Amino acid sequence: MRPEQSKALIFEAAERLIASQGAASLTVRGIAAEAGMNPSLVRYYYESTEDLLIAFFRQMAEEHSRKVEEALCAPHPLRALWNLHTRAPSGLLTMEIMSLGHRYESIREELVRHMDAVRKHVSRALQDKLSGEASCFGTNSPSGAAFIFLATAAALIADRGIGIHSGNAQAEEIVECWLDKVESAM
Amino acid sequence: MRPEQSKALIFEAAERLIASQGAASLTVRGIAAEAGMNPSLVRYYYESTEDLLIAFFRQMAEEHSRKVEEALCAPHPLRALWNLHTRAPSGLLTMEIMSLGHRYESIREELVRHMDAVRKHVSRALQDKLSGEASCFGTNSPSGAAFIFLATAAALIADRGIGIHSGNAQAEEIVECWLDKVESAM
Numbered sequence: 001m002r003p004e005q006s007k008a009l010i011f012e013a014a015e016r017l018i019a020s021q022g023a024a025s026l027t028v029r030g031i032a033a034e035a036g037m038n039p040s041l042v043r044y045y046y047e048s049t050e051d052l053l054i055a056f057f058r059q060m061a062e063e064h065s066r067k068v069e070e071a072l073c074a075p076h077p078l079r080a081l082w083n084l085h086t087r088a089p090s091g092l093l094t095m096e097i098m099s100l101g102h103r104y105e106s107i108r109e110e111l112v113r114h115m116d117a118v119r120k121h122v123s124r125a126l127q128d129k130l131s132g133e134a135s136c137f138g139t140n141s142p143s144g145a146a147f148i149f150l151a152t153a154a155a156l157i158a159d160r161g162i163g164i165h166s167g168n169a170q171a172e173e174i175v176e177c178w179l180d181k182v183e184s185a186m
Numbered sequence: 187m188r189p190e191q192s193k194a195l196i197f198e199a200a201e202r203l204i205a206s207q208g209a210a211s212l213t214v215r216g217i218a219a220e221a222g223m224n225p226s227l228v229r230y231y232y233e234s235t236e237d238l239l240i241a242f243f244r245q246m247a248e249e250h251s252r253k254v255e256e257a258l259c260a261p262h263p264l265r266a267l268w269n270l271h272t273r274a275p276s277g278l279l280t281m282e283i284m285s286l287g288h289r290y291e292s293i294r295e296e297l298v299r300h301m302d303a304v305r306k307h308v309s310r311a312l313q314d315k316l317s318g319e320a321s322c323f324g325t326n327s328p329s330g331a332a333f334i335f336l337a338t339a340a341a342l343i344a345d346r347g348i349g350i351h352s353g354n355a356q357a358e359e360i361v362e363c364w365l366d367k368v369e370s371a372m
Contacts, residue, residue, distance in 0.1 A: 022285055023209025025211040039248060080206050098281055099278065102278050109238050111348060123352070126243075137322060144360040145360070148338050151334075155322065162284060162301075166302040166305035166306060167327075170330030178325075
C-alpha cells in the first residue's frame with residue numbers, strides 16, 4: 001500500500017472514531033484497530049496520537065482552505081461562502097476538533113491560524129460592500145460582519161446535527177436576504 | 187453525607203472530567219474515583235453513566251433557565267441576556283454536552299427542549315423591538331434575530347477558550363451598538 005493510501009485509511013478511521021466515541025479518547029492503537037492496520041504501521045507514520053491528530057486536522061484545514069478559495073472565485077463569493085459553511089450534515093467533527101484544541105497546544109495553534117485565515121477571507125469578501133441597505137446590524141465593519149456570518153453558519157450546522165429548530169429557518173432567511181443586498185450592490 | 191451533598195460532589199467531579207478528558211469517555215467508575223467516592227454509592231444515585239449525565243445536564247439547564255429568567259426581569263433584559271451568554275470563560279462544557287447529544291438520545295431530547303426554550307425567551311424579549319434603526323440585518327424577525335444573537339454569543343465564548351481573535355471585538359461592538367438601539371426604543 002502506498003503511504004498516501006495508508007494515511008487516507010488512517011484519517012478515515014480517525015474520523016469514524018471521533019464521530020462515534022469522541023476525539024478525546026482516540027489512541028494510535030484504537031485507530032489502527034478501526035483501520036484494520038498493524039499499530040506499528042500507524043506508528044511508522046505518526047509517533048504519537050497528538051502527531052496523528054495534528055496531521056488529521058491539517059488535512060481537514062487544507063481541504064477547507066481550498067474550498068474557501070474556490071468560493072472566493074465564484075460569481076457570488078459571499079453566497080458561495082455561505083453555502084460552503086452551512087451545508088455540513090452536523091457540527092460534530094468541528095466541535096470535537098475545538099475540544100482537542102483545549103487539550104493539545106499544538107492543535108490549538110493550528111486551529112487559531114486556520115480560523116483566523118478563514119475569517120480574514122470572509123472579511124475581505126465583505127470589504128466595501130456593507131453600506132446602506134446592506135449594512136450588518138446597522139454598522140459597516142467587515143471583520144465584525146464576517147464573525148457574525150460564520151457564527152450563524154456554525155450554529156445552523158451544530159443545530160442540524162442535534163435537531164434544534166427554533167429560529168433556524170428565520171436566521172437563514174435573514175442572512176440570505178442580506179447576502180442578496182450585499183452582492184447585488186457589487 | 188446528605189444526598190444533595192453527594193450529588194453535588196458527583197456533578198463537580200463529572201464537570202472536571204469533562205473538561206480534562208472529554209464527555210464521551212466518562213464512566214460511573216471514573217467519576218466515583220474523581221469524586222473520591224465508592225462506585226456503589228454513585229450507582230445508588232445513578233444506575234448508569236447515561237442517567238448520571240442526564241441528571242448533570244438537567245441541573246446545568248435548570249441553573250441556566252433561572253439565570254435567563256432573572257435577566258428577563260432586569261431593567262435592560264436584552265443587555266442582561268447578552269451578558270449572561272457572553273461571560274463564560276470557554277465554550278468547552280457546552281461543546282462537550284452538544285457532543286453527548288449526538289451519542290445519547292435522552293440527552294439530545296433534553297438539549298433540544300432547553301435550547302428551544304431559551305431561544306423563545308430571547309425571541310419574546312425582542313418582539314416588537316426590531317424596527318428602523320434597530321432592525322437585524324434589515325429585517326424584523328425576532329426569532330431569527332434571537333438565533334443570530336445567541337449564535338454570536340456562543341462563538342465569542344468558544345473563541346475565548348481557544349484564543350481566536352479575528353473580528354471578535356468588532357462583532358461584540360456590532361451587537362452591543364444594536365442592543366443600545368433595541369433597548370433605547372423601549
